[in-house]
Amino acid sequence: MxxxxxxxxxxxxxxxxxxxxxxxxxTVTADGAWWHPVAVTDPHLRIADSPLPLAEVFAVxxxxxxxxxxxxxxxxxxxxxx
Numbered sequence: 426m427x428x429x430x431x432x433x434x435x436x437x438x439x440x441x442x443x444x445x446x447x448x449x450x451x452t453v454t455a456d457g458a459w460w461h462p463v464a465v466t467d468p469h470l471r472i473a474d475s476p477l478p479l480a481e482v483f484a485v486x487x488x489x490x491x492x493x494x495x496x497x498x499x500x501x502x503x504x505x506x507x
Contacts (some may be wrong), residue, residue, distance in 0.1 A: 431463040444470065445493070449486045458482040 430439035452462040453476040464470035472485045
């Protein structure tokens with residue numbers, strides 16, 4: 426199996442990743458909670474500055490997915506200003 430390389434961290438080339446292109450795999454580090462393990466260096470994919478409480482981390486993921494789903498069902502793209 427060959428997996429694509431994400432354009433993150435030290436990668437000089439690869440696939441651009443974002444909230445819209447990554448399925449969530451909440452990842453906890455000493456620096457906080459992140460949307461996906463390949464994006465722990467991307468401040469745009471940080472869920473929380475603190476890894477705990479996990480209930481808050483999962484609530485953010487659930488809310489984000491609900492907004493994305495509602496936008497997709499209505500044929501709109503989500504505008505994110507943050």
